[in-house]
Amino acid sequence: MLAGGMEQVLNTRHSAIRWDAPVLRIVNSQPVRRTALDGRGMTLVPSLFASHPILIDDRMGWQGLPILVYNITPDAETAASLWQGHEGESALRALLGRTRADVLAALRETRSTGQVADRLRISSPSASKHLTILRRAGFVTTERRQNSAVHSLTPLGEAILG
Structure with a gap:
């Protein structure tokens, strides 16, 4: 985050996640999910079990922030x-x-x-x-x-x- 900012953090989590400030889009969902963060911040949730990114923005998330669940793949060890x-x-x-x-x-x-x-x-x-x-x-x-x-x-x- 220090080197590339939020753009690098979000755009390198998964190929379906697109950050074009101030809008976050998840392009693999139907319909395409997008939310304007408007300076609200966001909770990032890495998941071993998510097969694709999930954007939850019902303003009922943790402290009313949008939640982005994205899959991670750990190394074999x-x-x-x-x-x-x-x-x-x-x-x-x-x-x-x-x-x-x-x-x-x-x-x-x-x-x-x-x-x-x-x-x-x-x-x-x-x-x-x-x-x-x-x-x-x-x-x-x-x-x-x-x-x-x-x-x-x-x-x-x-x-x-x-």
């Missing part, structure tokens, strides 16, 4: 170390948190929110919150069946568990 457990804890649990990893594992079979809560012995609101976060991350899909929300893993969610 770093990638291997990410999946090694720490002190007996699985890498997935260390990454997502114990309960969220357990929610993901519970969805190896399609389940309702209540079934996930019962299986993990957590409250339904807690299960719902974890499922919402996992859905936003692209690990879970949800569909309505009569009066229930039924959840299942996406291919990305299956890959993470695999």
Whole structure:
């Protein structure tokens, strides 16, 4: 950032990210996403799991700032170390948190929110919150069946568990 400013930082994160001050565009999304930063600043979120950049500008983000999620690809040594457990804890649990990893594992079979809560012995609101976060991350899909929300893993969610 010191050498090339925000233009270099943003334009070198991913080929689909275009910064032409004061407008940030994500050109791989349909429709093309763009936002005028107008001096507001932005939260940058590197992600191992994002397949493409995601721009969130609902003014409800962290401190009301737009959020840019972009994928990173670590070198082979770093990638291997990410999946090694720490002190007996699985890498997935260390990454997502114990309960969220357990929610993901519970969805190896399609389940309702209540079934996930019962299986993990957590409250339904807690299960719902974890499922919402996992859905936003692209690990879970949800569909309505009569009066229930039924959840299942996406291919990305299956890959993470695999």
